[in-house]
Amino acid sequence: MAYTKNPTISTYSTERVQLTREINTRTGGLVTKDEDFLNVIIEPEKNKEARDSRSFVMKRAGSQQIVASVGASSVRGMHYWTDQDKLFYAVGNTIYIYSVTAGTTATLAAAFGTTTGEVGFTEFLYDNGTTVVIATDGTTLLQVDSSNTKTVCVDADMPTHYPFPVFIDGYLFVAKTSSADVYNSDLNNPMSWTAGNFLSAEMEPDKVVRICKLNNYLLVFGTESIEYFWDAGNASGTPMQRNDTPVKLSTYLSGFAQYGNQIYYIGRSASGQPDVFLMEDFKSRSVGTPSISRYLNSLTGSSGDWKAGLLSIQGHNFYVMNAGTYTYVFDVETQLWGRWAFAQNTGFLIQNAVGFTNGTRYYPFFSLTGDSALYALNESVYQDTGVTFTAQLVTEASDFGTMNRKTMKRLSIIGDRPTSSGIVKLSWSDDDYKSFSDARDVEMDQDLPATYNLGSFRQRIFKCAYTNNSLWRVQEIEVDINKGNS
Numbered sequence: 001m002a003y004t005k006n007p008t009i010s011t012y013s014t015e016r017v018q019l020t021r022e023i024n025t026r027t028g029g030l031v032t033k034d035e036d037f038l039n040v041i042i043e044p045e046k047n048k049e050a051r052d053s054r055s056f057v058m059k060r061a062g063s064q065q066i067v068a069s070v071g072a073s074s075v076r077g078m079h080y081w082t083d084q085d086k087l088f089y090a091v092g093n094t095i096y097i098y099s100v101t102a103g104t105t106a107t108l109a110a111a112f113g114t115t116t117g118e119v120g121f122t123e124f125l126y127d128n129g130t131t132v133v134i135a136t137d138g139t140t141l142l143q144v145d146s147s148n149t150k151t152v153c154v155d156a157d158m159p160t161h162y163p164f165p166v167f168i169d170g171y172l173f174v175a176k177t178s179s180a181d182v183y184n185s186d187l188n189n190p191m192s193w194t195a196g197n198f199l200s201a202e203m204e205p206d207k208v209v210r211i212c213k214l215n216n217y218l219l220v221f222g223t224e225s226i227e228y229f230w231d232a233g234n235a236s237g238t239p240m241q242r243n244d245t246p247v248k249l250s251t252y253l254s255g256f257a258q259y260g261n262q263i264y265y266i267g268r269s270a271s272g273q274p275d276v277f278l279m280e281d282f283k284s285r286s287v288g289t290p291s292i293s294r295y296l297n298s299l300t301g302s303s304g305d306w307k308a309g310l311l312s313i314q315g316h317n318f319y320v321m322n323a324g325t326y327t328y329v330f331d332v333e334t335q336l337w338g339r340w341a342f343a344q345n346t347g348f349l350i351q352n353a354v355g356f357t358n359g360t361r362y363y364p365f366f367s368l369t370g371d372s373a374l375y376a377l378n379e380s381v382y383q384d385t386g387v388t389f390t391a392q393l394v395t396e397a398s399d400f401g402t403m404n405r406k407t408m409k410r411l412s413i414i415g416d417r418p419t420s421s422g423i424v425k426l427s428w429s430d431d432d433y434k435s436f437s438d439a440r441d442v443e444m445d446q447d448l449p450a451t452y453n454l455g456s457f458r459q460r461i462f463k464c465a466y467t468n469n470s471l472w473r474v475q476e477i478e479v480d481i482n483k484g485n486s
Helices: 290-298
Strands: 010-017 037-039 039-045 057-061 062-067 075-081 087-090 096-099 104-108 120-125 131-137 141-143 151-152 166-168 171-175 180-185 189-200 208-214 217-222 226-231 240-250 251-259 262-268 273-279 282-285 307-313 318-322 327-329 337-340 350-360 361-368 374-378 391-396 407-416 422-428 440-443 448-452 463-465 473-482
Touching: 039 337, 039 391, 075 120, 075 131, 075 350, 075 361, 075 473, 087 350, 120 166, 141 189, 166 208, 171 208, 171 440, 180 208, 208 251, 226 337, 251 318, 262 307, 273 290, 290 327, 307 350, 307 361, 318 350, 407 422, 440 448, 463 473
Parallel strands: 037 337, 251 307
Antiparallel strands: 010 473, 037 391, 039 057, 057 473, 062 374, 075 087, 087 096, 096 104, 120 131, 131 141, 141 151, 166 171, 171 180, 180 189, 208 217, 217 226, 226 240, 251 262, 262 273, 273 282, 307 318, 318 327, 327 337, 350 361, 361 374, 391 463, 407 448, 407 473, 422 440, 422 463
16 A cells, blocks of 8 residues: 555644734835824724624715815815704805805905914804804904804903804803913903903913813813813802812924814823823823824924814724824824825815715815815715725735745735725835836625735735725735745
8 A cells, every 4th residue: 555644744734814003104205104094093892792703995085175165275274053953164264154054155255364373163142042163363353143244342441362262151262372261251251352361371380372161161271280170159350260280281283173072183192202192080190102203203393383182984984194294193083093195195184174964964064285275085085085095905915924035926905895896006025115016906795805826925014905996895905825835
């Protein structure tokens, strides 16, 4: 009888490459090395009852222009007035009032004496039930009623202030520039001010840079601290009193964005490194990563130029941070970071963002730096204003459990089958991101989206790019390899 014996160890195997991971770059500002997720949303499915732990990567929704540009300058500020279905936005020294349902625009010309810098908006409720919109550039403060009539404050006791007005309990609050003082209007009258009606945030020897409302508190951001004030009903001067317990020692830089009772901003940690923070109720915590901190620390421009906004789309809420060359995006639900780029640009240069519901439809409006047009994300398109953009994911290096030289026979992309042709451009790097192979087309509209004979390697990085104007959703990469023995 002939002698036969099967090998005791097989070096052939089928392996999976996980695609849903946290971005982890080794140096700040470098996106040509290490993992990267561009224009995609990471969506984990976790159901303990069903033991479902799948994760998906899908292309973000596209956008369309809603209101045409009125000039070659940035939108200075935006606000949606729910009761009137009006979107207010400032360009130059003019306020534009866009009726979302009617699609018409009213203009309040020469509203401000300035043409650049931020403009802040808030609503003010009078005790007779009348609501108006307050707008300010820090020098001129005015109110606009439901008939689009403006009234300008001419009271000399109103201080020059930062353009972040806040309404609480019948008062309008503004932070005086280059001071530690926050002034309040007279009760029930945002057009009337009294010289002695102000509070001083003096817990730390710093100056106020921004104020906002969080729940029933007035938050005062200084350069080195955050203080909480509440309405104590004082008979004279300011109605506010400080709550000493939740005072935070935190450096505020920029990137303010508010989502309900959550406030996101860019600041500095106790060590002095820049980071992204979440303020919720009395708690503050970092939501950045070492990679995000390294990126912010690599920037050489003014932190005052960094912008941020909150946009909601495809069942997710995103803090969109436009700082330096790139735009990093934080998913509020998954706590994961990625990157977005508008159309063929390097970044998603968000300047303002306003999300609101009109009837049964949600509108995520935004403006871009250097552009006075208004845009909205739209889940029915996967281009930006008709311009193709690329959804791309780059994996970390995979060695499949050994540094032996391996050969790869087959690679399949596991994902949804589109209704028509959907081409993924696949390439790989075997030299730690220094160079990538020529891209191969992998057609997703087939039973097995695959490519074959991918050569030898010790560690391999994969890059998948998708430009079609359609949804792209993938789960994993599957490969057939021979791990070798040396």
